[in-house]
Amino acid sequence: MASLRDWLTERGLAAMLWWKSRPGSVEGALARHTFRRAASPSRNCVTVGLAQMRMELAASAADYALRVYRLTRAAVERGAQLVAFPEYTGALLLGLLPGVRELASGRSMQDALSELAGDTQVSVGGVFRAVAPAARKIYNETFSTLARKFGVYLMAGSIILPGKDGLLYSHAHLFAPDGRLVGAQRKLHLFSSEEGWLTPGDELRVFDLPFGCVAMPICMDHTYWETARLAYLAGTEILIDPAADDVGDQEWLAARGVRMRVQESPCYGLHVFMISDILGLHWRGRSSVYAPVGLLPPGRHVLAQAESDDQEQVVVRELDMAALRAFRAENAPEFNAELCAKYLPRVYADYCASERDGRRIVNRPSGGT
């Protein structure tokens, strides 16, 4: 049974978070600001904006909304009609919790939480769970309001929220120019540090927008070609990778994600990074717009790229959707359906059965599969 102190602490925290996320907080913060509306994208052309963001904890709804506003405005003023944010945009709202901002320079999130919690046991998942009701309201209101006021498609990056089953998932959200939620995508492949407190989703979603089909699997999902392949085969033309990565500034390591995916499953790729130096999270990366080799200028590997890997920055680039469709018609992968039917997904099941206690043995004896 929870102690009286725990009960009072939980009730007090809930009341404080309710107050911080009370209705109208975001609208009020944005009321005095100007909004230039984005032009409507055409079927054959869309201008995309990548909002490379710095992870600085937000103490209030107003603080959060203004940070997202500034990046969105910078992108829209340069013509963006679809603006994409990075992974963990919702995590900025951990700053709503008392004491977290003072601990931001800690060596790790767990260290910070341990210090915050004193003699009580607090897990990373527990903290995201605690802030979730308030974070959900502020995140949704911020991105929905900004999408509506700028008249722009907003891929809001990701937020950790409990599902109806009570488990925590990482969700990316897409808002339409009328502020409506188009849909959400759960992260499908976890990073090792997320194992144990986060649960992978089980559905890949593709959204049919006026300029083309968009999918937004999250960060590690792009390490697996399977994600991009399924998205491509469901019609995806723009593959968004909201990312947060401690090796994003190392070109060869970062190349293992969406940059390679767009070559094997021809799409445009938007790789948008969160930058961080807090809570032991040293995330870097140069947000980039990728395309199949045949649509790149000779000798280049990107259509556009951020100049900095450690600063907030907006990258804007027009995408010729007609050119992509022509390229795909000429260069469509020719799958070996018989081969795929023979091996996929059977080899995954065989492989999993062959692992020893979840460990892959790279030089296992024959007969291992």
Added chain:
Amino acid sequence: MSKVAAIQLEFFRARSVANMEARLAAAIQPAVEQGAQLVVLPQHMGLSLLGAAGVGDDPLPVLKKKGAALLKAFEETCAGLAARFSVWLAPGSIVGAEGESLVAQAYLFAPDGRVIGRQRQTHLGAREKAWGVARGDSLDVFETPLGHVGLIVGQDARYPEVARILTLQGANILIHMAAMPAPFDEEAWRASLWREAQANQVFGVQACLVGECYGQIYAGRSAILAPVEMTEGGRGILAQSPTTEGEHIITAGLDLGALQKVVDGYPILRYFNYGLYAREFPRAYRRAAKVSAHGEPA
């Protein structure tokens, strides 16, 4: 630790089977002298025999007529070379005939000259399609003392399904017999075996054909690859030919113990979403057949 070599070779039209044997021996010998236990040659190496068969600009009539004999001559020659140098040999690929069908096929020979494995190309390039080559429908892993070897022929490297299937069947060394149309493009190169070595956390040995081969110019930078975490500068390259043209022999050591440490530290394959794949793959690849027909996903 085992030592492997990738040989970047210019295509040549052999005057005879003996001429081809001498030419390949001249390429393999220095690699073996450098200590290589496994030697890899490029795609289309067997087509050099078409010169001996008197082919002009269009090889197809001869392939149809003498394809079976070409296959046999290539196999016997390469078996002899493997035994002569006492080396594991992946001598590249050949287009030949089996029964009524043309096939594009690669090999792995043991140091005693035995054929350890044959691997048919499972996804065809423009040339193979124009010739009516039948694609393979099987991917196999061959066990050697150096590691478990999967063979990737030409265009198959563009399809990540191939390397994944081989890896999940136990391959830890992927060999790519390559022929990349010129001009060389760094990003396209990276999106071949380099990408697969990273995605599957395996070693990669890639030998590229260069020069003119029946109307197509090829360029490439042959490479020996590994996960970025275990290579100097974090580039994923253990050795690479210095230029995209000309002949080069590159060698490197493959340390399976070091590879195990990389996998233990960053266990990518542990986080598969099997439920998603099991539910979606069958219908996605049924749709894929329509993609091939229309150029756009259904």
